Amino acid sequence: MPLARILAGTSSVLTTLTLSGCSLVWSCTDTTAERGEAGVRVQVVDTDGRPSGVTAEVLGWRREPHPQVPAEGDQVHFDIRFQGVDGEWNGPVVDVCAVDEKRVVLGCQQVYAQETFGHLGKRTGDSWLHVEHPERTAEVLLIPNDQSDHDGRTCDQDMKDGGGVHPPDTPSPGDQL
Structure with a gap:
């Protein structure tokens, strides 16, 4: 088969895919939201920073x-x-972190609102943070970024449906809040 005929056939296929709305290149992008300001009382926000x-x-x-x-x-x-x-x-899902007097993270965990109890819009509960040096804990802070609606798929995992704005990762010991 002559090279010109192969190239013409390839060009026709690409034109058909493009006109039909298909593309061989997905425009998938992954970004990470900025971590919200930690505090004892926080307004929970979505990955776009909008109050929930x-x-x-x-x-x-x-x-x-x-x-x-x-x-x-x-x-x-x-x-x-x-x-x-x-x-x-x-x-929502928020991160709860034990920090020292300089707001350096000693340990964090995610807490889901559904793990708490109550009604009429108020839900309370308790939990435990396992930290290596609990005696250094000066404060327990919340990070307001809600992670409940994010499915976590990245462009690498799913080029077609992954991507978008991802919540920030849960802080690790040694991170500064």
């Missing part, structure tokens, strides 16, 4: 042994409240 109508608040915290593993010594036990949570909505 939900606030999350650390009601208190203390160092004490976990009742199921008291031999491990003190851990950070905290109380949390979500306000404005719709009964049908499973979100």
